[in-house]
Amino acid sequence: MTEATQSPVTASPSSLEKKATASTLSRLAKYTLVKILTLGVTIVIGVYLTIIIANMGGEVDNIRRGEIRERVALMVSMNQDLRRLPAEERAKYINDMVKIEEDRLGLDRPFILRSFTYLTDAMSLNLGRAQFLTSDSGSKQVRLIILERLPPTLVLFGTANILLFFFALFIALGLSRHYGSFLDRLVIALAPTSAAPGWFYGIFLILIFAAVLNVLPYGGMVDAPVPDTTIGYALSLLKHMILPTLAIFLSSIFITIYSWRTFFLIFSSEDYVEMAKAKGLSSQMIERRYILRPTMPNIITNFALLIIGLWFGAIILETVFNWPGLGRLFYRAIGLFDTPVIVGETVIYAYLLAITVFLLDFIYALVDPRVKVGGEGPKA
């Protein structure tokens, strides 16, 4: 994704400094503009594609019309009073009810027109109103629906991923220092266990700790009835987070350690590291300056993508643990073809991704002196 280029940092003659600064600003401005435009177009295309796909190119309209008729038919079949109406009155009632629902869902307007309305709403971040879903507290505004589900997802996946990130980082660094040790070989041996997703571990964890040992809850976010005090609530939340966090952690920890430890090992064998060792620098200083620093762009990228990745949670894991997060919301929205909610989640993800990609280029330049934003030359 990055378009930053690498070039050796060289000193400039003082007479050329002003000219060079102006040139750099101009290059930066041009780069920024092009980058924003490119990302903007990418978002528009991505979001519009989501709208088209979520509506099956307009086919969802037909599905909805059919569903409405089926739902009304079923409702009438169950209502003795309506079935007692004369056939003409019953038919009028049914047709009226169908029309009301079709109008409510905007099916009286062609899909192509509505698709541009969805796009405009999405791009302006006016996420509009859900068609079927309501927030748990009862709002139909997509913004509120998403905001309501955001904290549970953030707290669960944020905690799990941050724990994962730091554990993996420090253990990988440690293992890179003890290449070939028992622990190192154990991690390598356990790495394939990460082929199983988090929810898979979740099922086993529930089975062991909830069903058999009965020491941890099956799922949900807090106890029922919900504790009255904030401390009680927090403790209950932590108790409910143990199993899902562990499931996420277990599903990724070994492969992450394995890959990062390999990554660190590669950097550890660079010539400049050998040189540093030969110069007698302490191992901590070598780690910090000669191994960690060149790997910073990768680590920051990993961290940034991890953070925005939290937006979608994990659909199955949240379902297994009955966790009221964005993943389950997204799943329900897809099942109901609730376009505004699907687009709402997607567009926020798209914006976050674009902003991250945009900022990462600048962050690379800040953390790694070898990187220059918008420079000519081979692409990194």
Add this chain to the structure above:
Amino acid sequence: MKRYTLLVVGLLVIASMVLSACQQGTQVVTQVVTEEVEVVKTVEVEKTVEVVVTPEPTRVDRNGAWVDTIVVVEEPSADAAVTRLQNKDIDLYAFTVSNAEVAAKVAASPELKSERTFGSYNELTFNPAGPIFEGTGKLNPFAVPAVREAMNWLVDRDYIVQEIMKGLGVPRYTPFNVASSDYARLAEVVRKVELKYAYDKEKAQQVISAEMEKLGATLVDGKWQYNGEPVEIIVLIRVEDERRQVGDYVANQLEDIGFTVTRDYKTSAEASPIWIRGNPNDGKWHVYTGGWITTAVPRDLGDNFSFFYTNRGLPQPLWQAYTPSEEFDKVALDLENRAYKTIEERTQLMGKALELALQDSVRVWLVDRASITPMRAELQVASDLYGAVYGSQLWPYTIRREGEVGGSVTVAMPSILVEPWNALSGTNWIYDQMLIRGTGEYGQVYDPFTGLTYPNRIEKAEVVVQEGLPVGKTLDWLTLEFAPSIEVPGDAWADWDAEQQRFITVAEKFPEGTTALRKSVVYYPADLYEKVKWHDGSPFSVGDVVMGMILTFDLGKEASPYYDASQVPTLESFLSSFKGVKIVSTDPLVIETYSDLWNLDAELNVSDWWPFYAQGQAAWHALAIGLKADGAGEAAFSAAKADELQVEWLSYISGPTIDILKAKLDEASSEGFIPYAPTLGEYVSADEAAARYANLAEWFRQRGHFWIGTNVFYLERAFPVEGTVVLRRYNGYSEPADKWLRFSAPPIAEVEVDGDDRVTAGSEASFDVFVDFEGQPYPLADIDNVKYLVFDANGELVLVGQAEAVEDGLFQVNLSGEDTGKLAEGTTRLEVVVVSKRVAVPSFASFQFVTAP
């Protein structure tokens, strides 16, 4: 130090996330929790006085609910729910489980039990267009009624029930639900039909072959061909449940007799545009694995024939393609219009319609599905035969642990707080409605086993119907009279003038007077206003009833400040039969209602005007603040209006409209607001309004919501994101706790037949029929009738009669010498059908004996 910076930052991020997620809502709500604790404590103090734990309580001095607290949690997985039940983590799973493996797990656990319910039923819907589809030019054999009729023989319903449904269901051959009063009433006719259409693949093949040849098709190498091409049958198979296997089974059966079958697997959403909305003549499908739902015990299935077999059923293209025979159409129409004068006449028509329906067979009925509601073995709760526990009106009154008073019961349900709660047009999700029924009560409640009603808040009723209408009564809490003509009094209210906010009288609407087919008079008890109090402490008043009357009309009137276009169809259908309502007396409250809408059961002809709206019970003052919000365009009662105005859908329990309602309450309180003042103002005083708004404000201060009812539980708190609801026992409830306890278990009779194994033709024979319930003899007074059917060795129905009552739990089938003389030699089968007055499920038993010459 720097090396620890990253770690410290990371830990800070985690801590901030945890703390941010711990926030439970707005500051207002948090304060409310603090207040709430004291209230809970008060309740618990009273509880300690009342709690009496005895091994087998019979009567206790306790009003309202048996338990003190209901905690409701979300559990989407039935499998997990059963494990949680076993671990005592929950007490009841309020869901109808139809998964056979889960049901077996429940049955195998001594700690668990379940209540069995009906409700959904499956059938094969045929496309009757053709015989040549206009869209494809291909042959449609199902355009021929005889082919459709033969499908009854081609499908083995027992196989479907036993092998596919794993026993969770009963075979169904007719448009009648197996658990229904009509099935019981016509048991011998239905039984004949069931025997006639029993599985017979060879017969099916013969009939279909003959019809295919008439259509010009030929059988080439075991495959039917038409115009040189294979005859293709498209089976539209629903994939969400066992209908997938049913569809595959039917497809296999069709392939076996020579059809080329295309299996089109579809979800509900994918299938509906094809089968219900599409033009049948397009030829996109031939057979659809249909499913329907019944949510209450059916009392009159007479209109099922019109609904399912004629173009009067629904204005959808498929229904418009139905062309029943002239005779069937007339019989179905007569039943729909109830053009009969006696029940006997109706029974004859129904019998005829049954025969003709099977000959028509645009639908082949397959199975009445059964499902279970699992619970702890010690739990008692009334479960509706069709609506299960979550659909039962009596669950709040009957839920308790055996031998225990007080305590807490934890109920799990698959989803919770799905949509906003408001009484007019709020959530209609079955799980939300279960809780809503816990907090709001009805004037009359449905018997969960018969579908008849019993008085809850009303004291008694009188029903008058026009002479000639075949209305009957079963229960003695009401009277039934017939009149040659029922005049509607001129001062009764017939309609509503939304502009003037006053009722239009009958004299104004019908200047020449009008009559009605049915009149009901309900009498409320004299101490109604003293006994019944809303949860916020406001005494019930006639204003609550009048508000209900106004809202029946107002929202559907364009001139109303609260007009809601989505209410118009409902109002129009109501006005098509409604003739008038008159408050004869406000204290005691007596209300007369006149209508052209009538039911066969007098009990179902009582209009009580108790303020239980479409989606819940509500007091006039609680509705008033919602109306203020709705009228100001800040929120709306219905989803349709909310979407139209781009405002929030009103929720009385949580969410963004709570603040709006609070503001409106303050306004209403300061203005002394009485909605529809020109009318309601005559029944509600300014003092009552002020007191009620003050009560509601205090209620909100304590609990943070505006949801109040008068039932045995009140909503303590709803936690939408956490998916938890807490209901607490309402101490102010007036009625004794054991009022509805007799409905804790469905008294389905257990029947056994005994007698001689060998009967000589021409000699008398006698057989004993033992009818029990839970090991006790079934009281004679509770038995409607016991019929017997005798099928001889040729499988012919030879004798039909009534068994004679001997004593409680014992009937006798006595066959005379003349009767036995009609029997052919060989194995003879005696079938007995027991119809109870207390439950709509008839019980069957059979006995085989040898008829000797």
